[in-house]
Amino acid sequence: MSGGKETPRQKMIGMMYLVLTALLALNVSKEILDAFVIVNNGLVQTDKNFNNNNSILYKSIKDQLAIAPDRAKDAAVGADKLKKLAADMYNHITAIKSELIVAEDQIDKAAADKIVDSLGSLQNKDKYDNSTRIMCGETPDGSGGKARILKDKIIAFKKELVSLLPEAVRKTTNLGLNTEDPPKKGVEIETWETEKFYHLPIAAQIVVLSQLQTEVRNAEGTVLNELFKSIGATAIKVDALEAQLVPSANVVTVGDEFTAKIFVAALNKSDVPDVSVNGRQITETDESGFIVYKSRPASEGPQKIKATVKYKDAKGLDAVSEKEFEFVAIKPVAVVSPSKMNVFYIGVDNPVSVSVPGSDPNKVEASLVGAQGTLTKVKPGEYIAKVTGGTKCTIPVTAKKPDGKGTTNMGAPEFRIKRIPDPTPMILGKKSNESISLSELKAAGFISCVLENFDFQAGFSVLSFEFGANVGGAYRSANNTGGKFGSEMATILNSLKPGSKVFFSDIKAKGPDGSVRNLSAQFKIK
Secondary structure, three states: OOOOOOOHHHHHHHHHHHHHHHHHOOOOOHHHHHHHHHHHHHHHHHHHHHHHHHHHHHHHHHHHHHHOHHHHHHHHHHHHHHHHHHHHHHHHHHHHHHHHHHHHHOOOHHHHHHOOOOHHHOOOOOOOHHHHHHHHOOOOOOOOOHHHHHHHHHHHHHHHHHHHOOHHHOOOOOOOOOOOOOOOOOOOOOOHHHHHHOOOOHHHHHHHHHHHHHHHHHHHHHHHHHHHHHHOOOOOOOOOOOEEEEEOOOEEEOOOOEEEEEEEOOOOOOOOOEEEEOOEEEOOEOOOOOEEEEEOOOOOEEEEEEEEEEEEOOOOOEEEEEEEEEEEEEOOOOEEEEOOOOEEEEOOOEEEEEEOOOOOHHHEEEOOEOOOEEEEEEEOOEEEEEEOOOOEEEOOEEEEOOOOOOEEEOOOOEEEEEOOOOOEEEEOOEEOOOEEOHHHHHHHOEOEEEOOOOOOOOOOEEEEEEEEEEEOOEEEEEEEEOOEOOHHHHHHHHOOOOOOEEEEEEEEEEOOOOOEEEEEEEEEEO
8 A cells, every 4th residue: 555666656746745845844934935836836737737647547448448348347437436536535625725725814715716726826825823723723733623634534535545456456556645643753742734734834734735635636546547457458548748847946045956857757767768958968867767957056046947858659759848947046045033022132041043945944053153142952943042242143054955965054144232121110010200109109118120011031130229208308318228118218208298209219220131220210109
């Protein structure tokens, strides 16, 4: 069922899935969302090609039934069952796509059905809250959502397909559609459901579902091919041959290697075609017999490729097919963003997310340069920056190359460094120049210094302050250590009447960055 040799179509699906896997690891930017659109368009087109090929196989089995009903009867019955099973599975996935679009774009189902295969028309490509809830529910392993239902349907679908295969090939035929959980990493729960749908933008989830639909078409074609071969036909006739070019990625960093496999669909792999790209002869092949084209773009922007393939057609005559392809070369760029602010504050933990488009977070490293402090990795892609001084710093980022040989410098974004702002003196939540009753003031017993509208957890401790007030025409004062009211201050408070003003001066408050701030406040006794 899953241990057989992969077919060329399965290998092509695998190549496209490598692109998807790379994109899923990223902090999503507009460029990455556009890349999802490109991948999805490729999957939709591949799906159409597979469906067309399957239609030819269905017709071939039907033709054989008319020619040799005794030999083709079982295959024809199996093909009818297969067609319904595949259509039901495919339509179930389409319905999920539509439901996710309705949830994230807040449109009706009729409108969602119209754009279900057009990811470019999706308005909220980066949203994931509603789609994650639908697919994974509220359970840590994702079993509480529709992803588990989908997984169970895929498992049942594969069992049905295996039962339709001829007995001799059931154990050796690879149908794809893997539903196994990923290898366990650490203590975190990772399942098939969470790997493919948890907290991924809806654009990525739609691409995953398109990928599954392509695999459904491929599995359908694999079973059809075995059913047709079981009739005893010597060959499968095809109407046309077309050059195919499967890239390793649609977006490539300048200086890195672009790789693409060029082949002729339905051509015997033992007959290696004559291939040229942009007029240059290509002879390198991989272990499967595919022609391999490699290019290193020297500048950013669209890179156009025109492949010309000369081969023998079904009649043994010379034929030529051409295929044009375009990929995008981008500059090395690192995405580094503080999780809460656009600056680093001295003395507190500054959460930082670091990612590189197209790179596995496990292969990305970052450091802090230009200021006193440290950058500590919490987990892949997540860091804590802690600075103790300076006015600015940079975060140099490197990423391991896809072949594992060396690293690429992805840039060093610059960040400002600021000290924590001054806190606000408060008594029972009241600030300077506000009115407070004498009973409230006595009950409070201390003055505190609070950071208002600050996104980090940072506290200030009051070291000392001077308290003063006019009592009977004379100004009386008392020095206090710490934030609590001392006995001298209590004596003064007992002499005050409504309408009096009290003054807190020379308040010394020490922050987490070690600096001491001099503050003041005054209140009116009501």
